[in-house]
Amino acid sequence: METSFIAIGFANALTPTNLMFMTLGTALGLMVGALPGLSATMALALLLPLTFSLPPETGLCMLASLYLAAMYGGSIAAILLRTPGTPAAAATLLDGFPMASRGEAGRALGISLTSSLVGGIISGIALLTIAPFLGKLVLLFGPVELFAIAVLGITMIGTLAKGSPMKGLLAGALGLLLAMVGMDPTTGTARFTAGNINLFSGVPFTVALIGLFSIPQAIALAEQARGKQPRPAQISDRVIPRLPEFLRLLPNSMRSAVIGVVTGLIPGTGGDTASWFAYNEAKRFAKDKSRFGKGDPAGVAAPEAANNAVVGGALVPTIALGIPGSSATAVLLGGLMVHGILPGPTLLTDYGDVTYTLIWAILLANIPLFLLGLLFTRFSVIVMRVPRMAVAVAIVVMSIVGSFAINNNLFDVWLMLGFGLLGYIFERAGIPTAPMVIGLVLGMLLDVSLNQSLLIGRGNWGIFLESKISLVLLAIAALSILQATPFFRLVFGRFGRRKAVPQAGTMAGDS
Amino acid sequence: MNSKSLKKKALIIAAALALPFGAAAQQYSAGSEVTVLQGFSPGGGSDALAQLVQPYLSKELGANFVNQYQPGATGAIAWTRLAKQTRADGRTISITNTPMLMTNYIMNPTITYSIDEITPLANVVTDPGVIVVRAESPYQTVEELFEAARANPETITIGNSGVGGDDYFSTIMVEKATGLKFIKVPFQGDGPSWAAALAGTIDASFNNLGITFPQIQAGNLRVLAVFTEDRLPEIPDVPTLREKGIDVVAGSSRGYSGPKGMSAEHVQQFIAAMDRVIANPDFLRDARERAFVIDYRSGDDYMTFLKNQEVTFKAIWEEVKDQAQ
Numbered sequence: 001m002e003t004s005f006i007a008i009g010f011a012n013a014l015t016p017t018n019l020m021f022m023t024l025g026t027a028l029g030l031m032v033g034a035l036p037g038l039s040a041t042m043a044l045a046l047l048l049p050l051t052f053s054l055p056p057e058t059g060l061c062m063l064a065s066l067y068l069a070a071m072y073g074g075s076i077a078a079i080l081l082r083t084p085g086t087p088a089a090a091a092t093l094l095d096g097f098p099m100a101s102r103g104e105a106g107r108a109l110g111i112s113l114t115s116s117l118v119g120g121i122i123s124g125i126a127l128l129t130i131a132p133f134l135g136k137l138v139l140l141f142g143p144v145e146l147f148a149i150a151v152l153g154i155t156m157i158g159t160l161a162k163g164s165p166m167k168g169l170l171a172g173a174l175g176l177l178l179a180m181v182g183m184d185p186t187t188g189t190a191r192f193t194a195g196n197i198n199l200f201s202g203v204p205f206t207v208a209l210i211g212l213f214s215i216p217q218a219i220a221l222a223e224q225a226r227g228k229q230p231r232p233a234q235i236s237d238r239v240i241p242r243l244p245e246f247l248r249l250l251p252n253s254m255r256s257a258v259i260g261v262v263t264g265l266i267p268g269t270g271g272d273t274a275s276w277f278a279y280n281e282a283k284r285f286a287k288d289k290s291r292f293g294k295g296d297p298a299g300v301a302a303p304e305a306a307n308n309a310v311v312g313g314a315l316v317p318t319i320a321l322g323i324p325g326s327s328a329t330a331v332l333l334g335g336l337m338v339h340g341i342l343p344g345p346t347l348l349t350d351y352g353d354v355t356y357t358l359i360w361a362i363l364l365a366n367i368p369l370f371l372l373g374l375l376f377t378r379f380s381v382i383v384m385r386v387p388r389m390a391v392a393v394a395i396v397v398m399s400i401v402g403s404f405a406i407n408n409n410l411f412d413v414w415l416m417l418g419f420g421l422l423g424y425i426f427e428r429a430g431i432p433t434a435p436m437v438i439g440l441v442l443g444m445l446l447d448v449s450l451n452q453s454l455l456i457g458r459g460n461w462g463i464f465l466e467s468k469i470s471l472v473l474l475a476i477a478a479l480s481i482l483q484a485t486p487f488f489r490l491v492f493g494r495f496g497r498r499k500a501v502p503q504a505g506t507m508a509g510d511s
Numbered sequence: 512m513n514s515k516s517l518k519k520k521a522l523i524i525a526a527a528l529a530l531p532f533g534a535a536a537q538q539y540s541a542g543s544e545v546t547v548l549q550g551f552s553p554g555g556g557s558d559a560l561a562q563l564v565q566p567y568l569s570k571e572l573g574a575n576f577v578n579q580y581q582p583g584a585t586g587a588i589a590w591t592r593l594a595k596q597t598r599a600d601g602r603t604i605s606i607t608n609t610p611m612l613m614t615n616y617i618m619n620p621t622i623t624y625s626i627d628e629i630t631p632l633a634n635v636v637t638d639p640g641v642i643v644v645r646a647e648s649p650y651q652t653v654e655e656l657f658e659a660a661r662a663n664p665e666t667i668t669i670g671n672s673g674v675g676g677d678d679y680f681s682t683i684m685v686e687k688a689t690g691l692k693f694i695k696v697p698f699q700g701d702g703p704s705w706a707a708a709l710a711g712t713i714d715a716s717f718n719n720l721g722i723t724f725p726q727i728q729a730g731n732l733r734v735l736a737v738f739t740e741d742r743l744p745e746i747p748d749v750p751t752l753r754e755k756g757i758d759v760v761a762g763s764s765r766g767y768s769g770p771k772g773m774s775a776e777h778v779q780q781f782i783a784a785m786d787r788v789i790a791n792p793d794f795l796r797d798a799r800e801r802a803f804v805i806d807y808r809s810g811d812d813y814m815t816f817l818k819n820q821e822v823t824f825k826a827i828w829e830e831v832k833d834q835a836q
Contacts, residue, residue, distance in 0.1 A: 015827075041552075041553075042553060043550075045552070045553030045558065046553060048553075048562070051560055052562070102612055103835070110631055138706075139706065139709060139710035139711075140710070142707060142710055142712035143696075143707075143712065144712075183585075183619075183674075184674075185586070185673070185674065185697055185699070186674065186697055187674060188618050188619070188674035188675050189621055190621060193621070195621045196621075197583070197584045197587050197591065198583060198584070198622060199621055200583065200585075200586060200587065200588075200619070200621075201582070201583045201584055201585075204583075225825055267684030267702075267703060267706065268699075268703070321709075321726075322707075322725055322726065323702055324702060327552070330555075330702075331553070334558075334559060337559070337801050337802075338562065338801065339800075340800035340801070342724065342725040342802060343725060344724075344725020344726055344728070345726065345729035345731060346725060346726065346728075346729065346731055405584055407580070407581055407582055407588075408579055408580060408581045409581060409583065409588065420670050448699065451697075452697070454667065455696045456668050456694075456696060456712060456713060458665075458666065458694065
């Protein structure tokens with residue numbers, strides 16, 4: 001039964017019409033991803049009505065390729081302009097932008113593209129082979145387990161603190177505090193909103209990200225405008241990575257892709273979380289940690305492989321159970337409903353032909369993504385030749401338009417500028433921004449899952465130790481924290497010390 | 512106090528604005544553009560209604576609809592704009608969701624609009640409330656679930672879609688009607704709530720039929736009761752709460768409203784067009800395919816519907832707000 005659906009789906013996805021719409025979706029996705037403020041979810045939702053008149057398979061092919069392409073597209077602005085095009089690309093800029101500023105923009109984008117492909121292909125294969133079995137796994141992740149994931153995520157602040165643990169913790173704590181703004185999820189009380197209903201839903205995450213990263217960058221460009229422009233010779237570097245480099249990064253990309261698939265699988269966590277987890281692991285596995293944050297290709301490959309792999313991961317629960325794994329897949333489900341296909345367990349049986357077309361589309365969309373991505377990348381590198389002042393102005397304009405576009409709300413523009421100022425102060429004071437982003441990403445999840453868990457556990461904190469998954473995750477988190485303390489070094493002697501040395505040399509921070 | 516003076520101001524402004532436009536554009540004509548304010552993200556339930564209704568309504572009314580999404584504060588940002596900052600020239604309307612339309616300002620004094628500042632046009636759909644448990648759950652009937660709650664008060668965990676939503680309030684309504692006490696666990700929407708019931712993390716989920724229907728059909732979830740007046744043809748074997756002597760009728764409804772002071776011509780024209788949409792068999796077929804339960808109430812009927820809910824929810828919230836916070 002299922003094998004025949006796989007064949008039907010493959011044939012469906014390969015029809016000329018569907019291939020054409022996949023290419024169209026890829027082109028749109030690249031643009032949407034590259035523009036800050038326009039997220040994949042938004043683009044999917046806005047495109048959805050246009051697919052009503054198409055056959056369901058064709059519409060889904062287009063939507064799937066858009067989703068995938070937007071994930072890569074987000075890294076373009078992150079690498080070239082230090083402005084995350086999508087929240088999932090925020091981790092990419094930590095190493096992507098330093099690479100670009102030393103004249104390796106093409107190389108960084110090439111690595112981003114190829115690792116995105118690795119992520120996309122692995123997640124497509126995962127979807128095709130194990131989706132029906134993995135689906136049930138999703139149900140193992142309840143509030144208790146989500147809380148443990150959030151705790152584990154928070155420990156990443158340590159990795160991202162870059163030399164000064166105090167400043168890192170300060171930024172992380174500030175991020176967590178800011179995540180508490182908004183309506184309390186268990187009582188409905190407005191917290192820290194100053195009576196402003198624009199803050200009732202909390203600090204809009206994307207708005208904060210755009211401000212934090214892009215405004216300081218615009219100011220920096222304006223400050224350097226009088227200096228000499230980087231030499232054009234350095235810009236036209238090779239985009240497609242050389243085979244040895246690709247192979248060297250492959251284990252990293254594959255590990256990150258697995259992280260992406262798993263993170264995508266868990267409802268409530270998506271590309272923004274996965275890319276940080278992958279970045280963190282890439283750094284943990286790296287021999288020389290000191291190069292992270294200064295333009296290490298591994299720091300670009302990891303988040304990019306992960307955020308593309310999320311696409312397939314998030315579709316697993318969607319397809320196996322009808323539970324959307326992310327907001328973007330929720331929109332995809334909406335696309336199915338329009339055609340009278342109700343999301344649910346029948347997706348793999350009664351509507352197997354349509355569902356497997358979607359799965360194949362995720363896999364096959366990597367082909368137009370590679371070709372168009374290469375074209376788009378070559379074109380976008382031109383940005384490096386534009387005078388700095390013009391780029392600075394363009395970044396500010398894009399940031400304003402982007403932050404407005406998210407909720408059609410002028411308040412968000414002011415909020416974005418406020419975060420821009422905060423980001424600039426951080427930069428001047430040598431406080432890393434990344435830990436704050438972690439706090440903002442995970443604070444809400446931490447808060448909600450803690451409250452839910454305690455309600456379910458009737459107020460008993462022991463509930464976190466009853467679940468095996470949560471126990472393991474919390475143990476890993478505790479180990480990560482211990483690893484950073486003198487106690488750990490004392491016990492593990494040489495091993496710990498060797499790890500500690502390069503960390504001390506990373507005070508400089510990224511430009 | 513502040514809201515009253517604002518209301519007055521809004522009325523004066525509305526009246527002043529109505530004058531110059533009065534003669535020129537008192538009704539919809541071919542090609543006129545109507546902005547539909549949506550208080551939720553594209554792709555959500557409100558958007559689904561818009562995508563279903565507006566193509567048909569556009570043909571009947573001759574106007575083109577442009578969706579404008581302004582998510583935030585469970586719709587309150589968009590509805591505040593509708594009530595306070597929108598010209599009553601018929602060119603801006605909004606999708607209004609109950610009970611959030613009322614519970615927003617009942618629960619948060621900072622939210623200052625009220626249904627007295629809008630013109631309800633038509634409610635289109637109501638997704639009835641249901642109690643669902645997973646297939647492996649020991650509770651076969653609603654009596655068994657309630658009996659367990661009676662034997663061990665405050666141990667049965669009941670999921671809802673979030674504080675202030677329809678499921679949250681219907682749980683309280685059931686608690687009041689039966690004297691039982693549940694542990695109410697809020698989730699971020701209906702999906703996570705039923706998924707938690709399916710996983711067995713919680714004992715039951717107060718949810719909505721349209722959302723859980725595929726899982727019910729597949730046998731993953733079992734419906735114990737439905738919160739409608741009468742049994743539904745989709746689930747004929749499932750009893751209503753009323754049958755069990757619990758007078759709770761609840762669901763999540765969505766329709767269209769305009770700002771206060773919309774001209775009678777606009778309102779009548781809109782309702783007449785909507786009447787024709789609702790009578791269209793093609794529309795009904797599309798609605799059925801998307802698992803929408805049509806619950807059409809137009810004009811004054813819709814206002815009465817909202818008013819009744821406002822009274823109910825106000826009373827409930829007065830009673831429980833101190834415990835909830």
